[in-house]
Amino acid sequence: AAGVIQSPRHLIKEKRETATLKCYPIPRHDTVYWYQQGPGQDPQFLISFYEKMQSDKGSIPDRFSAQQFSDYHSELNMSSLELGDSALYFCASSLVGRLTNTGELFFGEGSRLTVL
Amino acid sequence: KQEVTQIPAALSVPEGENLVLNCSFTDSAIYNLQWFRQDPGKGLTSLLLIQSSQREQTSGRLNASLDKSSGRSTLYIAASQPGDSATYLCAVRRWANSKLTFGKGITLSVRP
Secondary structure, eight states, X not given: OOXXXXXXXXXXXXXXXXXXXXXXOOTTOOEEEEEEEOTTOOOEEXXXXXXXXXXXXXXXXXXXXXXXXXXXXXXXXXXXXXXXXXXXXXXXXXXXXXXXXXXXXXXXXXXXXXXX | OOOEEOSOSEEEEETXXXXXXXXXXXXXXXXXXXXXXXXXXXOEXXXXXXXXXXXXXXXXXXXXXXXXXXXXXXXXXXXXXXXXXXXXXXXXXXXXXXXXXXXXXXXXXXXX
């Protein structure tokens, strides 16, 4: 079965550079979530989209932005990178707009960002 | 604000032992609860999903229970194996389309 695809899997950037992470949800899933997990930390919610509209916002820095496109894939853009942005970034998808929806979130393998 | 707590932070058991991992949450108004497994530096693998109307779910050697009114869930692992060594995270969801709020996880080590 198709899973959530994230790219790139690994990314190394210098301070003050920009990075873009991509997420391809499970086909027919209508909701995408982004999480950030620092070393030894639990995943922290950043932002979510339902049917291409932002549905919720968490502890996402102003330097970060995200969007969901017409094909439902999503991108997380991070600018003016700081050392503290080094983390594992997860994307998850879910099917919300169905009566049979179980509400289960499926996570991708994550994108590891290292800021030097 | 929902808070999810998992205690202890780490657990070490000998192989073959049955064990229980605990999870508590402060707001009992949840839509569902998910248990995840995470290996070091890897992604989150969903183990079990319990809807708010359910009391338990089973998958192989795993059994998860939910007591929504008391804000508690347990993950029972039968006959633990070294391959079960990982971090186990509990997460709750407020509504059908809302984010998951995670606990900090329990790092399990099963000794051969």
